[in-house]
Amino acid sequence: MIFQIILLIMLAYVVGFIYFGLYRNILARIQGRYGPTIYQSFYDSIKLFSKKNTVNYGWMFYLGPIIMATGAVLTLILVPVFSDSDFLRSATSQGNLFVLLYLMVLGPLGNALAVGTGGNPFGVMGVVRGLTRLIGLELPFYIAVVGLIIAANSSDIVHIIDMQKTGGLNIINHPLLFIAAMISMVGFFGESPFDIPGAPQEVYSGPRTEFSGKFLALLMSQGSLFAFAKLVLIIDLFLGGADSLWMLVLKTLAIFVTIIFIGVVYGRYKVEQAVDFLMKIPTLIALLGLARVIWFG
């Protein structure tokens, strides 16, 4: 079990960083630049681990990024990676979808505590923007997830994957729910138009303003683990999971690239605009999908 967990973390770490490098490349090409090498984020993180911190704001500032990393690792090990084999799935039976939904906010809470301790008002503004955005962001996502849970009559992710083997993929059965969840996912990945918390030119880099050295490196590493976990969760819920490593890469990449493409096209919303938008169109789409689940199964 411990071996599998370590392997899973390593896999997520590598894939997450490569995806992030890919993201920087795609962004650069769209903007007419060459961009860094695909491993640049990896180098950055290793370099940052050896850099000194600018300042230290006491023990809560120290523990915050660690809580965030713990939240990301915990989320990761509870998501079933492969649909057919029990490989890398050692801990998934201990949790369910609700545990994941709430674990996904535990990490950011740890970070928010460290940011608050740092005392930088821009960092806290970023956190508050993020939490306010969450009100809007979670709504379509929750409706989509609840729709799937009601359809499967279970909050167990493995059960939802198994349902799709016989009953067809959820993306085909519940397309409206998928669209709503994807719109939320754009926000969860911090992409435009919902990149409000860490908005550059507005609040420095938001919650990350005061972090440097190994803490920034830790935040980057957990970010890649967390991104991988979120991608795998989406393909588990809607695309029937992945039966091999290649399918895993293919499916997660497809989702990731879609999210990036949406992100690069749009400008940034203000926080109230984002919540207003999310409470209207995506929520409506999700509710239609939910109505379909409840009345037509």
Place this chain on the structure above:
Amino acid sequence: MNSIFLLLNILPILFLYQFGGDLHVSFSLTKDFTLSLIQTPLGTFFAYLSLISFLLVTVSQKSKKLSCNYYALQLLLSFAMLIIVLAGDFITFFIGWEIMTWSSYFIISKSNNIDIKSLQKYILFSLASAFSLIAAIVISYSFANSFDFATISASFKSMPFDIQLTLIILFSLSFFTKAGVIGLHYWVVDTYSKAPDLFSSILSAVMSKMGIYGLFLIYGNIVGYQELKIMFGTILNGTDFGYTLAWIGVATSIIATFKAITQDEVKRLLAYSSIAQLGYIIAVIGFGTTYGVAGALYHTLIHTIIKLLLFINVAAIIAQTGKNRFSELGGLIYRTPVSFVMLLIGIIGLAGMPPLGGFASKFMMYNAAINTKFALILIGMLFSGAASFLYCYKLVYGIYLGHPTSKGLETQKEVPLSYLIPQIILALLLVLTGAFPGAFVKVINPILTQFSLKALPYDGVGIMDSAVGNFNGLFIMSAFVAFFVLILLLISRIKSKAKNNINRFDISYCGEVPSKDTSLHYGFGFGTELHRIKFVNAILKRSTATFYDALALQTKRSSELLSRMYYGNIHNTMIIILLFFSALFFIGVNS
């Protein structure tokens, strides 16, 4: 003084532990009226909950120099609640209810910052609750010829439907007022925020739960969940009745959550949060399914623990600093570190995040909603939970993080030990309920049997099991601790020189150096951006105060009108009153 009353608070717990089980005492007043105390599993649960809460609050009252009659009133209140939860008939119940109302009224009136308007609000709403209760009791007596719970329950089925409905509405209104359902919550916020600081914890954690006990008593015992199903029919996989009640609960929860975020006074935020959390309980209490009842009971327990913890914590800070607003506090984390950690545990529980007990109770309630296929209710609960992260963060940030905003905060000392001991016990309870969510199943199951519902499956002390998903609290807790320690060790191995921040103004601030006059504490700003969101603003700009103020104004006007009828001659007025009542009497006799 404190230690005597501490002992007096322990005694009923020991008594209940020693002689409890199937306590059945009755005492006949006249031939027809018998006062009786009957111990049920439900009553026992609420009895222990309130007694232990009182004990913990009394411990924390040690550093306050309180008078003897304050303690006596508090003891009386505890006694009244014990009567309520052990009552076997409505007369005993009502006596307990009344003692509870006025003893708490006197305690609240002893507060330093109470004003006459808030007191009037409290007593008026308590009276309204009591009148609604007594009306329901009298109506049920006229049909059952008895005040006994068992007799009324037996004869309830033979009552006409409109009487049944009236009874349910009257009882519900009475208990909704105590629990603070939105619309009837007008008294809650003022009372909680202006009551003595430590007594607010009793109000929120225990007294509001008497409303929940009453609802359980009516829906589960008197009417019976099976009878509710027959009376109102079904929708999706649940009952119409449960669905209606669930919407009331969810609306309460969402509205109160948004209201909580915009509060500047610490205790007002907690009061709104209390309303919101009770909204969850009311949302699932009417389902009439195993998971619904179990979720409501579990959340009752968790909410009691959390609100005791938070209110004691805040009371300690207010006592220590003399400040009770977010805009006056801040930056206390390294001054009062233990308090900070306790509050942190409290808000993680309040937000319902996994390693702690808050998650287990929410999970149970969500399961109940899945089980009945009430999807919108489930989304409403999840949504209100997501919004509650904002006020949870505001609570911890406004008090402990950021920058100090008033003089004296930078030299503050840790709060006295008497405040910390109950907090540490409660925080441990939260950790334990998080790691061993299955342990509570054994407490719930007898209550489920009492309501003739199916028992919960028990799969071990760490596992919370249900038909639609399960989780292992012990695994998640130990994995969390393990990964946390592991990452901490790894990170601390990386030696990197860091300048210890000596000056708190040493932050990146647009290339400038902030001075002492720069306002850096963001505590004021929280929640203002919510006004710019249309949907949220629609909630925030409305208030029940407008309705009740208008009602008060109309009552005043009509009484002025009435007083004009009195024109100085008492005889004529008396004759008019006599004629009016005789007319009423004849109408009553003829119909």
